[in-house]
Amino acid sequence: MPYPxxxxxxxxxxxxxxRCLGEVLWCxxxxxxxxxxxxxxxxxxxxxxxxQDVTGRWLTRQLTKERPTLEHDEHLHMPHLKTCPVPAPxxxxxxxxGRTRQGVRPVRWQR
Ligand SMILES: [Zn+2]
Numbered sequence: 001m002p003y004p005x006x007x008x009x010x011x012x013x014x015x016x017x018x019r020c021l022g023e024v025l026w027c028x029x030x031x032x033x034x035x036x037x038x039x040x041x042x043x044x045x046x047x048x049x050x051x052q053d054v055t056g057r058w059l060t061r062q063l064t065k066e067r068p069t070l071e072h073d074e075h076l077h078m079p080h081l082k083t084c085p086v087p088a089p090x091x092x093x094x095x096x097x098g099r100t101r102q103g104v105r106p107v108r109w110q111r
Pocket of ligand 1 (some may be wrong): 019024080
């Protein structure tokens with residue numbers, strides 16, 4: 001390849017969680033084509049129907065009311081989000097009372 005790719009391709013297949021470094025299976029969601037990590041082990045309690053397409057790419061779709069059961073060669077997995085021991089960075093609760101005022105910007109005639 002004459003040009004280096006600007007960034008590495010999204011992971012697909014067996015890999016590691018960037019937060020807990022545990023083993024996960026990277027899939028692409030059928031709905032939005034975004035990378036999505038599921039636990040490696042199959043899990044009957046999961047809601048992700050995971051399969052490999054003919055090119056070997058791992059795909060997942062969430063079970064829905066319209067398609068609530070596994071089809072063809074799909075297997076149930078649990079989203080890694082649910083089992084990751086390291087919480088998502090945005091889930092840290094804000095301190096009670098919300099933002100505290102740091103100061104007041106002066107208006108023009110006060111400068
Ligand atoms: Zn994790």
